[in-house]
Amino acid sequence: MAGNIDLTRRSLLKLAGATAGLAAAGRAGLAPSRARAQDKPYAGVTLRGLTQGGIAYNAALHQFSAEFEEQTGAKIEWDEQPWEQLMPKIQGELAAGTPSYDFFCNDIEFQYTIFPYLQPINELIEARGYNMDGFFDPIYKYGEGVAGGQEGVRYGLPIQVGSSWVFYRKDLIDQFPTTWAEYEALLESLTTDGKYGLSFAGVPAQLPKLFLARYWSQGDPLLTPDWKPLINSEKGIKAAQMLYDHMKRFAPPGILGWDNPDASNAFLAGDAAVLEGWSAFILPDLDNPEKSQVVGNWAVGRYPENGSGNFVQHNMVIFNTSQNIEAAFDFIAYCTGLDNAKRLLLDYNVESPRRAVWTEPDVLEQRPYLESVAEAYNVAKPFAPGLPQWLEMFITLAEGLSAALSDQQEIPDMLNDVASKWEELIKQAPPSFEYKE
Amino acid sequence: MTASTDAPRVADRMGPPAWGAATSEPVVRQRHTRERWVSVLFLAPSILFLLITSVYPLLYSLWLSFHSWNMMLPNSRPIWYGLDNYRNLWESEAFRNSIRVTLIFVVSAVTIEFVLGMGLALLATSRIRAIGLIRTVLLVPLMMAPVVAGVLWRTLFHSTYGVVNWLLDLVGIAPQPWLGSPSQALPAVITVEIWQNLPVVAFVLAAGIQSLPVDLYKAAAVDGASSWQVFRRITLPMLRPVIIVVLLLRIMDAFKVFDIVFTMTYGGPGQTTELLSMLIYKTGLRFFQIGQASAMSWVFLIVIFIISLFFIRKLQQNE
Numbered sequence: 133m134a135g136n137i138d139l140t141r142r143s144l145l146k147l148a149g150a151t152a153g154l155a156a157a158g159r160a161g162l163a164p165s166r167a168r169a170q171d172k173p174y175a176g177v178t179l180r181g182l183t184q185g186g187i188a189y190n191a192a193l194h195q196f197s198a199e200f201e202e203q204t205g206a207k208i209e210w211d212e213q214p215w216e217q218l219m220p221k222i223q224g225e226l227a228a229g230t231p232s233y234d235f236f237c238n239d240i241e242f243q244y245t246i247f248p249y250l251q252p253i254n255e256l257i258e259a260r261g262y263n264m265d266g267f268f269d270p271i272y273k274y275g276e277g278v279a280g281g282q283e284g285v286r287y288g289l290p291i292q293v294g295s296s297w298v299f300y301r302k303d304l305i306d307q308f309p310t311t312w313a314e315y316e317a318l319l320e321s322l323t324t325d326g327k328y329g330l331s332f333a334g335v336p337a338q339l340p341k342l343f344l345a346r347y348w349s350q351g352d353p354l355l356t357p358d359w360k361p362l363i364n365s366e367k368g369i370k371a372a373q374m375l376y377d378h379m380k381r382f383a384p385p386g387i388l389g390w391d392n393p394d395a396s397n398a399f400l401a402g403d404a405a406v407l408e409g410w411s412a413f414i415l416p417d418l419d420n421p422e423k424s425q426v427v428g429n430w431a432v433g434r435y436p437e438n439g440s441g442n443f444v445q446h447n448m449v450i451f452n453t454s455q456n457i458e459a460a461f462d463f464i465a466y467c468t469g470l471d472n473a474k475r476l477l478l479d480y481n482v483e484s485p486r487r488a489v490w491t492e493p494d495v496l497e498q499r500p501y502l503e504s505v506a507e508a509y510n511v512a513k514p515f516a517p518g519l520p521q522w523l524e525m526f527i528t529l530a531e532g533l534s535a536a537l538s539d540q541q542e543i544p545d546m547l548n549d550v551a552s553k554w555e556e557l558i559k560q561a562p563p564s565f566e567y568k569e
Numbered sequence: 570m571t572a573s574t575d576a577p578r579v580a581d582r583m584g585p586p587a588w589g590a591a592t593s594e595p596v597v598r599q600r601h602t603r604e605r606w607v608s609v610l611f612l613a614p615s616i617l618f619l620l621i622t623s624v625y626p627l628l629y630s631l632w633l634s635f636h637s638w639n640m641m642l643p644n645s646r647p648i649w650y651g652l653d654n655y656r657n658l659w660e661s662e663a664f665r666n667s668i669r670v671t672l673i674f675v676v677s678a679v680t681i682e683f684v685l686g687m688g689l690a691l692l693a694t695s696r697i698r699a700i701g702l703i704r705t706v707l708l709v710p711l712m713m714a715p716v717v718a719g720v721l722w723r724t725l726f727h728s729t730y731g732v733v734n735w736l737l738d739l740v741g742i743a744p745q746p747w748l749g750s751p752s753q754a755l756p757a758v759i760t761v762e763i764w765q766n767l768p769v770v771a772f773v774l775a776a777g778i779q780s781l782p783v784d785l786y787k788a789a790a791v792d793g794a795s796s797w798q799v800f801r802r803i804t805l806p807m808l809r810p811v812i813i814v815v816l817l818l819r820i821m822d823a824f825k826v827f828d829i830v831f832t833m834t835y836g837g838p839g840q841t842t843e844l845l846s847m848l849i850y851k852t853g854l855r856f857f858q859i860g861q862a863s864a865m866s867w868v869f870l871i872v873i874f875i876i877s878l879f880f881i882r883k884l885q886q887n888e
Contacts (some may be wrong), residue, residue, distance in 0.1 A: 220854050223640050245641050334749060336837045386728020388838045389748030394727065403729070520641045524856040535839030538751045561642045 172205030174459045182221065183237040185212035188412050189292050189446070192480040193237070196467045206459050222246060234454040235464060240447045243278045243287050244520040250287040251450040256461045257286070263470050266488030268293055268509050270443045274517045288447025289468040290485035291476070295512045296341045296441035297505060298433045299399060299407040299414065301426060308433035312349070312374065315436045319382040322405040329382035331404030333395040336534040339375075340515070340526055341441030342408055343533055347371035348513065349439030355516070357566040359558050361551035363529070364544070372536060372543045379537055388538055400424045408441075411505075415481060432501035434508050443512035445485060513569045521557040528553045633863040640857035647860065654864035664865065666840050667848040670755065674844060675823040678762045682819060683812075685763070686770030691800075693775040707768040715765065719832030722761045723748065726833075751841040754834050758842050761829050766822070770815055777811030778804065810887050817880035824873050845869055 183190060190212060197208035211233070213221055218238055225231045226249055236242070243250065257264065267275075267290065276286045300308055304322060309315045319329030332342055347354075350367040362368065379387060384398065396414035399407035402425040407414065417423040418430055435441075448464035450457055466472065473486035477495065489495060490506040516522040529550050536546040634654055636647035658664045693704060710718065725732045726747040734744040748754050781804065789799050805812075827846040830836060836843035836851070843851075849869065853862025 216854065219641075219857070223857065227640070245643055248643050335835060336839075337835070384729050385744065386746030386749035388750075389726075389728060389746065389754070389834065394730075398729065520643060521639075523641065524858075527851070527855065531837070531840055534837050538749075538838040538841075540751055540839045540841070560639055561645075 175205030177206040177456050177459050178209060179206055179234045179456055179460055179463060180209045180211065180232060181235045181237060182211045182213065182233045184215050184218060189476065189480060189482045192476055192482060193467060196472065200463050200466050206463065208463065231451050231453045233451055234456060234460045235448055235450045237291065237448045238446055240275065240278065240288065240445050241522050243449060244518060244522060247278055247287060249451055251452040251457055252285050252287060253450065253461060254286050260465060262465050266470065266486045268485060268487045270512055271445060271485050274514050275445065278518055288449035289464050290445045290447050291468050292446040293483050293485045293509060294410065294444045295509055296408055297411045298435055299430055300433050301405045301429055302431040303429040304405050310436055312436045319378065319406065323382045328384050328404045330378055330406050331383065331395045331398040332408045333392045334388040334390045336530040338392065339533040340529050343371055343375055345435045345439040345441050346374045349435060349437040353569045355567045357568065359563060359567050361554045364547035364551040368547050369544055372533065372547060376537055376543065388534060400426060402426055432504050434504055438511065440508055440512040442515040518565065519563060521560065524557055525554050630863045630866060633859055634867050636860045638859040640859055650860055654860050658864060658868060663840060663848060667843050667845045670843060671824065671845045673755065674759055675820060678759050678823050679816065679819045681763050682767050682770045683816065686767055686774055689771035690774035690778055693771060694778045707771060710765045711768045715828035716832055718761060718765050719829040723833045726757050748834050749838060751838050754838060754842050758830055758833055762823065762826060766819065770819060773815050774811060777808050781807050810884060813880055813884045813887065817877060820876055821873055
């Protein structure tokens with residue numbers, strides 16, 4: 133009939149021959165692919181990572197992921213969550229026994245709680261020859277043995293560090309003060325004609341770093357080696373009183389309702405001469421004439437008398453349930469390695485944990501203020517290192533400071549209440565190791 | 570046609586069987602049982618879904634409330650704690666403070682919403698000009714997500730750069746600290762709550778007013794009653810069921826407010842705006858004190874339940 137294919141024996145043979153030929157060509161085509169796969173040791177591997185949404189290094193992580201995939205074949209999938217959701221998400225999965233991530237990237241403090249589910253990486257560091265040189269001192273001091281009882285065990289590699297900076301107007305301040313008395317005199321002289329000497333974020337969670345800078349400058353730790361609070365001592369009262377006075381005398385009214393962007397805006401608008409705060413909220417805009425009234429007129433100083441806010445470090449850690457531990461390690465090593473440290477700092481404005489790159493001549497040429505910050509970071513301390521109850525202790529201090537600064541409670545009473553609550557929290561799970569800063 | 574004098578059942582309505590004999594009672598009962606099982610089968614998926622997503626979590630949280638469990642501690646497990654979580658609540662200054670703040674928030678917000686809402690409802694049902702515009706403007710807060718409303722008003726209440734202080738400055742009032750002041754932060758949050766939910770009250774009451782019978786108003790007009798007398802003697806009593814429903818819904822919603830406080834003040838300064846919802850969130854999802862947070866949640870649930878029961882009884886009495 134018209135339209136029917138007339139399959140003769142000849143056409144069938146032709147078809148069979150063509151099929152065999154195609155198969156042979158396909159196999160030949162596969163051979164070069166297999167050779168390519170050997171250059172890409174993790175071809176077919178997919179790694180899942182969890183990180184905080186909206187954080188500065190995420191852009192770098194995505195770029196590094198693309199580069200890593202190009203080099204090794206491993207595909208990286210990212211899940212970005214708000215900070216408040218990170219712990220519930222991880223805890224939920226771990227409690228249910230269904231961990232779906234290979235690695236996680238955020239504050240080292242998370243490790244205090246989840247370290248039983250993390251992969252120690254000391255052996256991998258040695259096997260891969262990962263360069264551990266050039267980090268800030270706190271990375272070595274506080275980055276291992278995170279639960280205190282595991283001396284020398286390292287779970288994560290750092291990708292970012294931080295502590296609060298002190299920005300000041302160099303057109304108004306020739307020499308940044310080195311003592312608290314000089315600091316107060318300076319702020320007083322600048323608080324006039326509708327302008328203010330000092331700006332900072334005054335919402336509860338942002339107050340502890342300001343208190344800690346004034347407390348630690350006096351030399352005492354927060355707790356004794358056997359975990360007894362020291363913050364309600366004379367030095368603690370002095371530090372809280374200093375913060376109270378600075379706020380009342382030199383800061384704009386209503387500052388207890390200000391968050392980081394509000395504090396930064398006051399400095400950018402030229403309404404405050406000194407800003408104590410996180411660099412991420414202001415550095416990108418300081419020299420942008422569309423957003424800043426202080427272009428070229430700012431510098432970075434150090435807290436007087438060697439004070440510093442709490443030191444934070446974000447680590448990349450691997451879950452011990454990962455099916456691709458080596459691939460995961462190679463990826464986090466790539467992100468945090470010496471080769472990419474300068475890129476993090478210069479291309480992505482991430483505070484690289486490698487001190488070595490901060491003071492390279494070409495870096496200092498672009499960002500001369502980094503030398504001062506690097507000195508401060510090298511002696512900074514984290515809050516309650518190693519203690520899983522750290523967050524509740526931190527927020528207790530935060531709310532107490534907020535209550536005292538808003539005249540709801542006297543400072544000595546507030547600090548006694550905070551110390552009492554700290555003791556109660558520590559008693560819930562007494563640490564087996566000594567407290568040390 | 571029916572086999573008995575009982576109320577006709579489905580089987581009876583289907584008519585006599587083909588073989589002509591009347592349907593016997595056992596057969597009718599069998600068919601009724603089968604229909605019941607079919608109904609159960611159709612309802613089963615919904616009931617199962619409800620059991621899994623609502624009932625089981627509720628019962629699990631009740632179980633957790635009798636245990637101590639801090640998930641921030643490595644390898645922690647729930648430990649039997651009896652009634653201590655509940656006992657500790659009454660001794661907790663933070664919990665007592667949050668109850669106090671929540672009650673102030675709810676009573677203030679709902680009262681003002683009701684009074685202003687009633688006024689707006691009467692206005693909306695009157696024949697004034699521009700009523701269409703008023704109704705449209707009232708819809709704007711309703712269209713906004715609470716988180717967006719919180720962020721917006723946080724900016725408006727900014728002590729230095731906010732519009733509210735700028736407007737006050739125009740009339741010679743000094744700038745206020747607003748969210749940075751323990752005496753002003755809670756009123757500011759209450760203001761935002763009223764701003765966002767007043768339209769709901771107004772629209773529901775307006776709908777209720779429009780459904781009232783016109784005859785009574787005509788009769789009152791003939792009798793020469795004043796507006797106030799009409800409102801007090803006719804509108805208010807007739808609107809009672811609607812008022813009860815509106816108050817019930819608004820009170821339940823006001824108790825559950827979280828987004829506005831989270832975005833505007835996060836419970837500060839100190840704990841002056843820390844509603845119970847914020848405290849439960851902080852305890853359970855920041856500090857991971859799961860047992861304590863579960864106990865707080867159950868106390869919260871029981872309080873709202875009691876209040877709801879009160880209003881529902883009022884409604885039933887009215888009927």
